[in-house]
Amino acid sequence: MNSPINKILVYIDGSELSLTAAMYAITLAKTLDSELTALYVVNTRALNDLVSARIFLAEEEMDYHKDIEQDAERYLKHVAKLADKKEVRLITKSLSGTVHREIKNEIKENDYDLLVLGGISNIRSRRDELFNETDRAMRSVKCPVLIVKDEESVWDLYDNL
Amino acid sequence: MGFLELLDKCLIKIPLEAHSKQALIEELLDLMDKNKKLLDREMAFHDVLKREALCSTGLERGIAIPHAKTSSVDDIVLAVGISEKGIDYDAMDGLPSSLFFMILAPPDKSGPHVEVLSDIAKMTKSESMCRLLRSSKNADEVIQLFED
Numbered sequence: 411m412n413s414p415i416n417k418i419l420v421y422i423d424g425s426e427l428s429l430t431a432a433m434y435a436i437t438l439a440k441t442l443d444s445e446l447t448a449l450y451v452v453n454t455r456a457l458n459d460l461v462s463a464r465i466f467l468a469e470e471e472m473d474y475h476k477d478i479e480q481d482a483e484r485y486l487k488h489v490a491k492l493a494d495k496k497e498v499r500l501i502t503k504s505l506s507g508t509v510h511r512e513i514k515n516e517i518k519e520n521d522y523d524l525l526v527l528g529g530i531s532n533i534r535s536r537r538d539e540l541f542n543e544t545d546r547a548m549r550s551v552k553c554p555v556l557i558v559k560d561e562e563s564v565w566d567l568y569d570n571l
Numbered sequence: 572m573g574f575l576e577l578l579d580k581c582l583i584k585i586p587l588e589a590h591s592k593q594a595l596i597e598e599l600l601d602l603m604d605k606n607k608k609l610l611d612r613e614m615a616f617h618d619v620l621k622r623e624a625l626c627s628t629g630l631e632r633g634i635a636i637p638h639a640k641t642s643s644v645d646d647i648v649l650a651v652g653i654s655e656k657g658i659d660y661d662a663m664d665g666l667p668s669s670l671f672f673m674i675l676a677p678p679d680k681s682g683p684h685v686e687v688l689s690d691i692a693k694m695t696k697s698e699s700m701c702r703l704l705r706s707s708k709n710a711d712e713v714i715q716l717f718e719d
Contacts, residue, residue, distance in 0.1 A: 423682065424682055424683075425683075453682065453685060453686065453689075456685045456686060456688075456689035457685060459689055459692055459693075460685065460688055460689060460692060463630070463692040464630060464663065465628070465630065465636050465638075465688055465691075465692055466688075467625060467626055469625075470625075473640075474640075474681045474684070474685055477678070477681035477682075478681050478682050478685070481679070481681065481682055542573045542686070543686070
């Protein structure tokens with residue numbers, strides 16, 4: 411029987427949880443011989459909103475945009491190294507826009523079988539505006555979603571791969 | 572990391588005692604410092620003032636969001652303050668500011684910093700939410716408001 415998981419997408423936002431998710435995704439990709447892509451999305455929607463709300467000045471927006479692009483490069487390089495150590499071929503992608511929409515479109519356009527995320531927020535509020543982008547991605551994508559938990563056992567899995 | 576993850580009862584002050592812009596910045600920084608969130612209080616003060624010098628973070632409808640990218644913190648810190656009478660914060664509409672959200676973030680946390688600011692921008696669009704916040708009597712009421 412063919413594996414139901416041939417293409418895996420892991421979303422990286424630079425948080426510890428997302429980097430743990432990357433390690434789990436590498437473990438899965440190696441075990442299942444799947445294609446693995448790591449995606450970072452520069453949240454230009456939020457940056458534009460801050461300029462519109464006049465919370466950010468134009469020069470601040472440019473400064474933060476540059477910072478976040480550098481973060482994207484740094485974190486994707488880090489994940490590529492983690493994959494390389496385990497001889498897993500990794501495709502890295504950096505996109506810009508509204509985070510959950512970019513994740514949703516990437517999955518739709520490239521037919522991923524699984525989205526791996528590094529945790530969702532605790533339920534503290536029902537206010538829609540306080541759902542974070544990872545929560546929104548989990549709810550809106552069409553493929554199955556795997557939420558990675560238990561950091562220690564993920565490290566063990568990765569180390570023993 | 573979003574607004575809710577950062578919202579901490581110990582970092583909410585109601586009512587604020589300050590009557591001026593500089594005193595308000597000092598009061599919220601003191602609150603952060605008291606709760607051991609600052610590595611360097613003077614640097615934090617300097618960096619907040621530096622940002623204010625570019626353009627006041629006093630917005631419209633009584634909302635102000637003083638913020639700075641600063642090495643005076645090692646993680647993002649949010650303090651919330653509510654002033655009963657309002658403070659002249661050089662707001663865009665010239666009216667006194669009463670709802671204050673101060674956010675300090677280290678230089679390597681620009682992504683989450685933007686997300687928290689964006690959460691606040693979305694929340695404060697709601698006039699009813701701002702009204703409810705202004706009528707909060709203590710930190711518990713503020714927390715409950717967001718968690719409802």
